[in-house]
Amino acid sequence: MATAPRFWRQNPSRYNMVGIRCNSCGRNFFPPRAICPVCHRKSVGKMELVKYKGEGRIYSFTEVHDGLDERASLKPYVVAMVELEEGPKVTAQVIDCDPCTVEIGTKVRAVLRKLSEEGDAGVIHYGYKFVPVKEK
Amino acid sequence: MRRVAVIGVGDTKFGELWDASFRDIGIKAGLAAVEDANISAEKIDALFVGNMSAGRFIEQEHIGALIADYAGLAKDHIPATRVEAAGASGGLALRQGYMAIASGLHDIVVVGGAEKMMDVSDVASAFIQSSAADQEWETELGATFPSLHALIARRHMHEHGTTREQLADVAVKNHRHGSMNPKAQFQKEITRDTVLGSLMVSSPLRMFDCAPSSDGAAAVVLCPLDLAKNYTETPVEIVGSGQASDTLALHHRRDIMTFDATRVAAERAFKMAGVTQKDVDVAEVHDNFTISEILAIEDLGFFKKGEGGKATEDGRTSLDGDVAVNTSGGLKARGDPIGATGLAQAVEIVTQLRGKADKRQVKDASVGLTHNVGGTGATAVVHVFRRV
Ligand SMILES: [Zn+2]
Numbered sequence: 335m336a337t338a339p340r341f342w343r344q345n346p347s348r349y350n351m352v353g354i355r356c357n358s359c360g361r362n363f364f365p366p367r368a369i370c371p372v373c374h375r376k377s378v379g380k381m382e383l384v385k386y387k388g389e390g391r392i393y394s395f396t397e398v399h400d401g402l403d404e405r406a407s408l409k410p411y412v413v414a415m416v417e418l419e420e421g422p423k424v425t426a427q428v429i430d431c432d433p434c435t436v437e438i439g440t441k442v443r444a445v446l447r448k449l450s451e452e453g454d455a456g457v458i459h460y461g462y463k464f465v466p467v468k469e470k
Numbered sequence: 471m472r473r474v475a476v477i478g479v480g481d482t483k484f485g486e487l488w489d490a491s492f493r494d495i496g497i498k499a500g501l502a503a504v505e506d507a508n509i510s511a512e513k514i515d516a517l518f519v520g521n522m523s524a525g526r527f528i529e530q531e532h533i534g535a536l537i538a539d540y541a542g543l544a545k546d547h548i549p550a551t552r553v554e555a556a557g558a559s560g561g562l563a564l565r566q567g568y569m570a571i572a573s574g575l576h577d578i579v580v581v582g583g584a585e586k587m588m589d590v591s592d593v594a595s596a597f598i599q600s601s602a603a604d605q606e607w608e609t610e611l612g613a614t615f616p617s618l619h620a621l622i623a624r625r626h627m628h629e630h631g632t633t634r635e636q637l638a639d640v641a642v643k644n645h646r647h648g649s650m651n652p653k654a655q656f657q658k659e660i661t662r663d664t665v666l667g668s669l670m671v672s673s674p675l676r677m678f679d680c681a682p683s684s685d686g687a688a689a690v691v692l693c694p695l696d697l698a699k700n701y702t703e704t705p706v707e708i709v710g711s712g713q714a715s716d717t718l719a720l721h722h723r724r725d726i727m728t729f730d731a732t733r734v735a736a737e738r739a740f741k742m743a744g745v746t747q748k749d750v751d752v753a754e755v756h757d758n759f760t761i762s763e764i765l766a767i768e769d770l771g772f773f774k775k776g777e778g779g780k781a782t783e784d785g786r787t788s789l790d791g792d793v794a795v796n797t798s799g800g801l802k803a804r805g806d807p808i809g810a811t812g813l814a815q816a817v818e819i820v821t822q823l824r825g826k827a828d829k830r831q832v833k834d835a836s837v838g839l840t841h842n843v844g845g846t847g848a849t850a851v852v853h854v855f856r857r858v
Contacts, residue, residue: 344606365607394628394726396620397673398612402597413617413672415721423721425621427612438628449610461611 348461351386351444353422362386364422388444388462390418397433412436416464427463441467471572475698475705475858478507478691479817484805485655487685492528492586493540499687499810500541500582507691507701511542515576517550520563520583521809526598528586537582556602557758559583560688560812561842561851567692568711568853577693583813584687595683599808602845604719616680616759618720618846620672623761626727627674629776632764634674636779638665640760641678641802643788648799650830655684655805665760679760684805688813690820698858704824710743710854712736720846729847732769736841736852740771743854747771750793750854751835752822754815756843757800763787766841767795770852794832797822812842812851823857 346352347365354363356370357380363370364386370377395414412428414436428436429447442464449461480502482495490498496519504511517538525531534550543550553563560583567581587595600609603618626632642662648654665678698705714734720726740746747770755770757763764778772793773781781787787795798804798818801811819838821827838855 394621394625396617396624396675397670398614398617398620399670399672400596400614400616401612402600402609402614403593410670411612413612413614413621415621415726425608425611425613425618425719425721438624449612459610463612 349446351388351462352383353386353420355382355384356380357382362420362422364418364424384420386418386420389467390416390442392428392436392438392440392442393417393423394438395428395436414442414464416442428466429463430465436466441469443467472574473695474568474571474692474708475695476690476708476816476820476855477693477698477701477705478503478505478509479689479820480504480506481653481688481814481817482686483653484684484686484807484814486588488588490685492524492530492584493536495586495685495687496537496582496584497540499584499689500537500580503580503689503691509578509691509701512546513578514543514546514548514580516548516570516579517541517543518563518566518579518581519550519552520560520581520812521552522554522556522559522585523598523601523808524586528589555849556844557756557808558812558842558844558849558851559809561815561840561853562713562812562849564690564812564816564853565711565713565851568708571692571694577697579692580689581692581813582687582689583810585807585809586685587683587807588685592683607719608721614672616675617672619759619761620675621720622726622765622846623674623759626761626764629727630779632776632779634666635662636783637674637679637760637764638662639782640757640763641665643782644757644796644800644802647789647797647830648803650828651799651804654799654803655682656799656803675759675761681758681801681806684807686805686807686810686814688810688817690813690816695858705858706820706823707856707858708853709745709856710739710741710852712738712742712852714738714850716848718845718848723847727765728775729765729769729843729850731847731850732766732841732843732852735850736770739852739854743856745837745854749837750839751837752794752797752819752832753839753841754798754800754818755795755841757796757802758806758843760802762843763795763800770839770841789830789832797827797830797832812840815840815842816853819855823855
């Protein structure tokens, strides 16, 4: 199991969808990284943390029937690759939905939810999941 | 650079080997390869071992020295090195052995690969396999290793019209090939209905779309080509070796339906070998999931992007097709003891190029290829082999 500091380090991005923009080329990256993989050294000192809107569309999805613990295996859950409005893609669960209604292209919004718990009385880890957004 | 040949191959049966330990299977495969090469132990200059996760599967690290020791080589103090790149550990170990001989540093090198996966529960095994993906930004957010391949499959079906039946055809073909391989974990033929009726793992992928967990080991003996005839009548030359890497997380790729690492590793290996896709008679590709074989035959350049499913359905990758793919049964039917897989692929190709593959022999096979992948394509290793 991951230690508390590991989750603590990831928290700004996990809680608030904070990514990073390279002000040399304008590209966005999530999670933040020290150097732009396109601009390399030119990006040093030009990487700026940005809070993303947390909105995007489903690029691909799957209903997971063999989750990594016994409880998850009892109930299938949806995992999707989401293309954020800012450009980067992320992998996360989609909740509050009937799996049958999820499609490639469905609009979704990030919400903060419990990701996992270490043991019955252990540390609880939070992070983003996505919920479908009704389109007008 | 010196030219390099394979002069010996050996492997264990793959599957649930309850009665054998990690060291037992590692030594069994190594001894078989050394016997096949007809060399004495004192001749061995170095050992490379491909292994993904002995630390978590059997709580044993330091695998290089362990295997050298139990092979009876401790008193010779040979360099023994473990190589890790998740599912590509074996292929990468082969490349290290190749480079050690090509560079002139060593003359006789044994390269082995081994994994003992069945000593842990299925859930523990799934956790360990998921560590080949990005733990912090994929697994911890709910993705399993099969689910990441399901994301690829869904998008491939969406954009290229690949059908659920075509995915099943990969498994049907590889089980048919496996039925002709006495070392395979599964030697029974299956039908489309077997696949389509099997338990859902991660939609659209079902249990028969996934390679099994396995115990097993495989090994080869390498030497400079100009010495090879001293040991064997039928040396097989490694004429090309390519390796490439890519982003660890699938969602950071340029295109999730293409493994660029495979594409680039293949370009490098083909260029070095001076051959093209059309010259390849037989290929062992990394079919850890049925969708993975579709991607592999496209990204290796055997078929255009989006046409892998159709090519499979049309039998173009069968034993008598344009290129015979996974004649051993592949990871799907032969089994997938992770660190051993890259070496098992080399064992099959050498066996084919020697003309010793019995019922599954590809007629007049002279050029073969192996393709080994780590994670969801973050590492790829491609080797091209030619009958001498
Ligand atoms: Zn940049």
